[in-house]
Amino acid sequence: MSSNPDFNSKENLPHDPLPEELASVARAASIIAIGNIISRVLGLARDIAKSYYFGATGLVSAFNIASKIPMWFYDLLAGGMINAALIPVFSSYSRSENRSELWLITSFLLTLCVAILTPIVILGEIFAEQIVWLVSGGMTFETLEVTAKLLRITLPAILFLNFAGILAGLLYSLKRFALPAFNAAMFNLGIVLCTVFFAESLGVHALAIGLLAGSVLQVALQLPGIRGTKLSLVVDWHHPAIRRIARLYLPIALGLIVDMISRGISYRLASSTGDQSIAWMDYATTIMQFPLGLTSTAISIAILPTLARQAHWTNRSGNKDFLETLSHALRLVLVLIVPATIGLLILARPVVELILEHGDFLPKDTEMTTYVLRLYLIGIIAAALDLPLVNAFYARQEAWTPAIVGVVGVIVYLAAALLPSLFRPMQLGDLIIANAIQLCYHAVTMYVLLHRRVGSMRGHRIMFTATRATLAASIMGLVIASTLWGTTNISWPNSTVGELASV
Numbered sequence: 001m002s003s004n005p006d007f008n009s010k011e012n013l014p015h016d017p018l019p020e021e022l023a024s025v026a027r028a029a030s031i032i033a034i035g036n037i038i039s040r041v042l043g044l045a046r047d048i049a050k051s052y053y054f055g056a057t058g059l060v061s062a063f064n065i066a067s068k069i070p071m072w073f074y075d076l077l078a079g080g081m082i083n084a085a086l087i088p089v090f091s092s093y094s095r096s097e098n099r100s101e102l103w104l105i106t107s108f109l110l111t112l113c114v115a116i117l118t119p120i121v122i123l124g125e126i127f128a129e130q131i132v133w134l135v136s137g138g139m140t141f142e143t144l145e146v147t148a149k150l151l152r153i154t155l156p157a158i159l160f161l162n163f164a165g166i167l168a169g170l171l172y173s174l175k176r177f178a179l180p181a182f183n184a185a186m187f188n189l190g191i192v193l194c195t196v197f198f199a200e201s202l203g204v205h206a207l208a209i210g211l212l213a214g215s216v217l218q219v220a221l222q223l224p225g226i227r228g229t230k231l232s233l234v235v236d237w238h239h240p241a242i243r244r245i246a247r248l249y250l251p252i253a254l255g256l257i258v259d260m261i262s263r264g265i266s267y268r269l270a271s272s273t274g275d276q277s278i279a280w281m282d283y284a285t286t287i288m289q290f291p292l293g294l295t296s297t298a299i300s301i302a303i304l305p306t307l308a309r310q311a312h313w314t315n316r317s318g319n320k321d322f323l324e325t326l327s328h329a330l331r332l333v334l335v336l337i338v339p340a341t342i343g344l345l346i347l348a349r350p351v352v353e354l355i356l357e358h359g360d361f362l363p364k365d366t367e368m369t370t371y372v373l374r375l376y377l378i379g380i381i382a383a384a385l386d387l388p389l390v391n392a393f394y395a396r397q398e399a400w401t402p403a404i405v406g407v408v409g410v411i412v413y414l415a416a417a418l419l420p421s422l423f424r425p426m427q428l429g430d431l432i433i434a435n436a437i438q439l440c441y442h443a444v445t446m447y448v449l450l451h452r453r454v455g456s457m458r459g460h461r462i463m464f465t466a467t468r469a470t471l472a473a474s475i476m477g478l479v480i481a482s483t484l485w486g487t488t489n490i491s492w493p494n495s496t497v498g499e500l501a502s503v
Helices: 018-054 058-092 096-126 128-136 141-154 157-173 180-202 205-226 240-271 277-312 320-356 363-395 400-422 428-454 459-488 495-502
Strands: none
Touching: 018 058, 018 180, 018 277, 018 320, 058 096, 058 128, 058 141, 058 157, 058 205, 058 240, 058 277, 058 363, 096 128, 096 141, 096 157, 096 240, 128 141, 128 240, 141 205, 157 180, 157 205, 157 277, 180 205, 240 277, 240 400, 240 428, 277 320, 277 363, 277 428, 320 363, 320 428, 320 459, 363 400, 363 428, 400 428
16 A cells, blocks of 8 residues: 655655746646636526526525535535545645556545445435425525426536536646636536526426536546546445545544535525525625635635645745735735725625616616625635635645634624624524625634644735725725716616616
8 A cells, every 4th residue: 555655855845946836826726726616607597597597586596405405415525625635635645656546535535425425315305305405494495396307417516516526626626727727617607508598488397497407517527637547346345545635534524514504594594584685695606706706715715736736845934835825825815806896895886787687687686686795795805815824724734624614704704703693683684794794703713723734824015905906906996986977977888788877
């Protein structure tokens, strides 16, 4: 049985000049950003089609619940492992002399995926009504019935999503970013195509079929990237890498289970404020995720392999390179996310009108989606900074810390969400503000703990960058607000032209 690669021996220590690493990170981030741009555009196209055919009705809320449950299982399994365990461990076997071990590890994980998820899918098909009631029991009986039917269509996607996630982790560790960077784009493409071609004949079921098709497309996309690999069905519980993955993944799994329970409670609470609430939340989330995906998500994934290697080299170079890479990433995130946040805050309503207010999406839906979006933006900067910080812990193979902080964050969220209901009926805004409080708590705690564990991340430089970005973005915001005021006082030939001019 092969042992772990030796990172301590001098002959195995790769050449690692920091400028080359940062350039590599920049190239990888660019590829991932392009994938994210296409994914976000297709995500917007998905929501445009969804809003056109179904508005923000209970049918959309039903689909959102039916789509979230497979995604939760993906987040719990492959999604939770990619950054925390797969990339750090796979990266340690990515050198050419260790590739046979890498194929063996990947094969075992794919085999395990089939063995665990097949019974879960079967049980989900049997108990779909009960699962739906637990998650969204506040909705009407008719909406719950539709949700259960849609869930039975989307459940098999759990298998394909996790297959695609494991293969993406393999390709990321090999620094083959091009194909996995477009995973989410293929997923959204499946939903868009099925909605456009089948919504009129199949109704809301077209969305569920599209989700399943998108998950299959994700797996198909990865296949050219793994050509030449020797993957097969295999069981090897005793391989040291499997134990490392299990050790890294266990705390993540516990944290994600708590997070799944929290999200289930959140949707249950949201459903009690009206059948449309979940639809408004989902539309607002899609728009908010656009700048987040182009900035923090791309940068966080791109730096992880570099941070993982630098964490292994600390015995020779200390934490200097690790901290410099992380500080550079945080400053880059701030430069990008601060102006995006201010711009979106000002342009929230015209953006929602332009993208969504067509077909069955009514002006009231625009008003509520705008309201939810602006509340979500309270926590977007914290969310953007949190992703690189969490990945820094994963790179150091310290998965327990983010997991414990995440569990406490769930408690913070529930306390903030439920506290107002002691004095008045619960409102949708309470849940969104509680989410922002949770994000801020998590980001600040991650930064403080990492500073204590590793050392200074050049906090003064980060603050300087944040100040400059805020000042520049504020000037930009004034220009945007003035321009918006001017365009709203002009009589345009039609509403779409006015919305385009405003944006």
